[in-house]
Amino acid sequence: MVSGLYLHLPFCLSKCPYCDFFSIPKRPDEELYLKALEVEINLKAEYLIRNLTGSKREILTFYAGGGSPSLFSPSFFERFFMILERYFPFKPLELTLEANPEGFTYERARAYREIGFNRLSLGIQTFQPKGLFFLGRRHSKKDALSAIEAGLKGGFKNISLDFIYGWKGQGSSTLKKDLDLALAFEITHLSFYELTIYPETPFYKLYGRKPAFLREKKLIDLKKLIKDTLSTAGFMQYELSNFTKPSFECRHNLLYWEVQPYLGIGAGAVSRIGNLRFKNTEDLKTYYKSLLEERALPQEILETLDFKELAKEYLFMGLRLTKGIEFSKLEELNYKINEDALIYLYKRDLIDREPERFRLTDKGSLLHNQVVKFLWNNLERLR
Ligand code: SF4
Missing domain, CATH: 3.20.20.70 (Aldolase class I)
Structure with missing residues (x-):
């Protein structure tokens, strides 16, 4: 969608x-x-x-x-x-x-x-x-x-x-x-x-x-x-x-934040469709010229994410949200987080866990980038 x-x-x-x-x-x-x-x-x-x-x-x-x-x-x-x-x-x-x-x-x-x-x-x-x-x-x-x-x-x-x-x-x-x-x-x-x-x-x-x-x-x-x-x-x-x-x-x-698809229109607009993130040219003259002459619009591919990169994106964006992210989101991409790493963060009061999801605590949200990097290093392939 x-x-x-x-x-x-x-x-x-x-x-x-x-x-x-x-x-x-x-x-x-x-x-x-x-x-x-x-x-x-x-x-x-x-x-x-x-x-x-x-x-x-x-x-x-x-x-x-x-x-x-x-x-x-x-x-x-x-x-x-x-x-x-x-x-x-x-x-x-x-x-x-x-x-x-x-x-x-x-x-x-x-x-x-x-x-x-x-x-x-x-x-x-x-x-x-x-x-x-x-x-x-x-x-x-x-x-x-x-x-x-x-x-x-x-x-x-x-x-x-x-x-x-x-x-x-x-x-x-x-x-x-x-x-x-x-x-x-x-x-x-x-x-x-x-x-x-x-x-x-x-x-x-x-x-x-x-x-x-x-x-x-x-x-x-x-x-x-x-x-x-x-x-x-x-x-x-x-x-x-x-x-x-x-x-x-x-x-x-x-x-x-939920890494859902969206379409961007206008000079410099970014879109995400599937695993692709792309951006329209920021050069306004080129933007006008290509469109008014009905030629293809120059677009820069920002990311073609494989499953591991998508899992990383879910972690980075999803942990901005207070509801956190569901483990199943990562599993759909064939990834999980190493259990010892989750216990390590939990014991230091950096994450809260429920059976199906986890989120940053108040203390963890002050260290969002560091916690996310730690989780990236502890992503494991399921099969
Ligand atoms: S220059 Fe940037 S911050 Fe200032 S009004 Fe324009 S978009 Fe907003």
Whole structure:
């Protein structure tokens, strides 16, 4: 089954210094992009028809990400959905729009809602002016507050706020202010990502790979503060960085963590079908040129996973989820984890076990990467 459709819209008003997403600092040409997308949808629909049978081509979730999708007008999406419906059985249960606070008005929120979006993910990052300045964001605290109000008044009942923690100068009290202010709104979902410095970003050039903005112990305190505050407010942690009110988990992102198939459309979009993960060209000129001349779209194969690599991917992604992973998932791929290794982790309070699944404990989730690497080294073939 394909399950999820991801649309990449790689345009932003400027480039944030920590960002490693594919995005170009300029306003989009909606007409040109839509024309190219239409050709790509046709090609991808043919690909799916060749590779999957009827019901398996059903799209259950749609996610417009970027970049800054909210730079695109509601009518762009309306026309995009009309094109999709010509090629796919397109009746998704969840349609998410990523939006930046600047320029996100009540009128726009209402229009996005009216054309079918039912989930809004707002990139707040922090409400603190010094944090916004450090992160190079274009919006102010006031913009962030009015964007949340616009979303609510515009009819969104499922709103997620994205935050970044661990920036230079942040402490428990500034983080608590962010948490309290977020919780003052009727929102359903929150993401808290630790600031990470990626190669080739301006932050990497400025600060290097692992700058100590905050000491390790402080970061652990901040993680605990996030978890405790949100749990008291009725939010359940379901992934390392994601918290939800009951039944508002992001279904689309769950596809990534559960290593399910999804199709990516747009310049730089990534797809996973079967054991293949591939990416559209990030060169916008090549993207337009190939599609408008109806030539094959240059795609980079990121991974052709054999069973062992798929098992490793299940471990890496699945252990991000608080429900953990089922042993049977690995067995289907003809792999299991060495029993002594599981006992070793269990005795050190790094994993919890049930007969059919295992998950990271609170202590284990602070060491996600190390535990996963240890498990990779202890994967055994069944037959
Ligand atoms: S707005 Fe988002 S996608 Fe655009 S540059 Fe900033 S972090 Fe990257």
